[in-house]
Amino acid sequence: MTAKLIHGYEVVIGFETHTQLATQSKIFSRAATAFGAEPNTQACAVDLALPGTLPVMNREAVACAIKLGLALGSHIAEKSIFARKNYFYPDLPKGYQISQFEIPVVQGGEVSFFLGDEKKTVRLVRAHLEEDAGKSLHEDFIGQSGIDLNRAGTPLLEIVTEPDMSSSEEAVAYAKELHKIVTWIGICDGNMQEGSFRCDANVSVRKPGQPLGTRREIKNLNSFKFMQQAIDYEIRWQIEQIEDGHAIQQATVLFDPDTGETRAMRTKEDAADYRYFPDPDLPPLHISERWIEEQRAQMAELPRAMAARFVADYGLPEYDANTLTQSQSMASYFEDAVKLAGPKEQEKPLAKMVANWMMGELSATLNSRGLDITQSPIGPGLLGMHVHYVFNQKVSNPKALFKALLEAEFQSFDNLVEQIDALVKAKDLTPMNDSGALEKIIDEVIAANADNVAQFRAGKDKAFNALVGQIMKASKGKANPTQVNELLRAKLAG
Secondary structure, X not given: OOOXXXXXXXXXXXXXXXXXXXXXXXXXXXXXXXXXXXXXXXXXXXXXXXXXXXXXXOHHHHHHHHHHHHHXXXXXXXXXOOEEEEOOOOOOOOOEEEEOOOOOOEEXXXXXXXXXXXXXXXXXXXXXXXXXOOEEEEEOOOXXXXXXXXXOOOEEEEEEEOOOEOOHHHXXXXXXXXXXXXXXXXXXXXXXXOOOEEEEEEEEEEOOOOOOOOOEEEEEEOOHHHHHHHHHHHHHHHHHHHHOOOOOOOEEEEEEOOOOEEEEXXXXXXXXXXXXXXXXXXXXXXXOHHHHHHHHHHOOOOHHHHHHHHHHHHOOOHHHHHHHOOOHHHHHHHHHHHHHHOOHHHHHHHHHHHHHHHHHHHHHHHHHHOOOHHHOOOOHXXXXXXXXXXXXXXXXXXXXXXHHHHXXXXXXXXXXXXXXXXXXXXXXXXXXXXXXHHHHHHHHHHHHOHHHHHHHHOOOHHHHHHHHHHHHHHOOOOOOHHHHHHHHHHHHXX
8 A cells, every 4th residue: 555645755653662561570680560669669689780699580571472472473582682782871770771682582473453444564573571771750849860770670571563654543553452462461561651561653754765764763652642642743843854954863852742742862872882792691591382382371362363253253344353352351341242132043143233332332431431341331231131122123212222221220130121121111212013003104204295205206215215204203213214114115116
């Protein structure tokens, strides 16, 4: 597909995502990783790089890397190497960061997602294990800075993509999909505000057919909203600079949400500037096929596999299946609702109807109330019963019943059918089942709308819809639309 052009320029975006692993201790020490502790209370001698200390690899961090590789269809290296990435910063006590360079543990793979109705795929270069640095705290009101080393040594997986994205919308969709995957498989809590999932976006622009432009890296984007704003601003800024005759300088930039602008923090280093070399204190990491298979056996069904199963078993469109597997909670809600909506032989049409209500009215309700699916005022059993009533044409106004179920307080769920039947009756939502009464209404509408009848018989379909509308109005919305269409067409053909 041809790349989208912005003011005649192609946009090229790649991502580096720092995913904090859900381990109880740090990657090379036994210090805790809990968020929110008092500064420097979770930094041990290893984290502080005191003389004589040696790092010891956290086995659970490796297991997390294996799970990610399995989830993304990557190659998991039988042997990988840890290296020292050398740079000076106040919150890096060792003067280097232990990371992986030449041989990372996870190699290749891809992340697929939908942008609207269009399926996109972003290729991955690698995911490597590394330790986090500490944090510099700047107290402007007293003019002092401090160093908190609680995060020093926190285990990270840095996930690096190819520059496959061409818009901020695509970049955010990728980030959301990756966020879904790492939380789904349980290797990260995904809390962006606490720094558990931090994204760096490498952005450049170029004229079509030209070599890649100079990239600028937007660091530490910790919300999807700010991510889109930052990338959009950076794209506009780079295009304006080039149009004004200025060259783009490779740099690391930060996004200021108060101004909506990016600003340069430092010129961007290349790999050679970090003087990588193998860490002499850590032997090569060896991962056996047996260990990989053990992790595979422990993993829950992956979202990609579950979406494919929803397509195969329930006959859902791929877009619906992908939407309903945004989280394990949503997927479980869907399957529970389908089971309660009706018998197995009607599963596919019921599943599509459940999907429509979940992605439509239920989603709108949850969004308006700031709730997620686990907090839904209508549980999967109740939505399943709602779909059962709609599917079997036991209610004249499905949206009115949905609203009534939202507001209802059920005494128990043992006699739910009786309670919903009473609710349908109380809200005057009982459908018209008397075909004789419906035929009388249709005859009266035909007699009163001679012009529409003549137009329909002259080949104008809109006239038919107008007649149907009149019939539904006359029946106070209680008539079955399918039955109305069949009877009306039969009478007009006579």
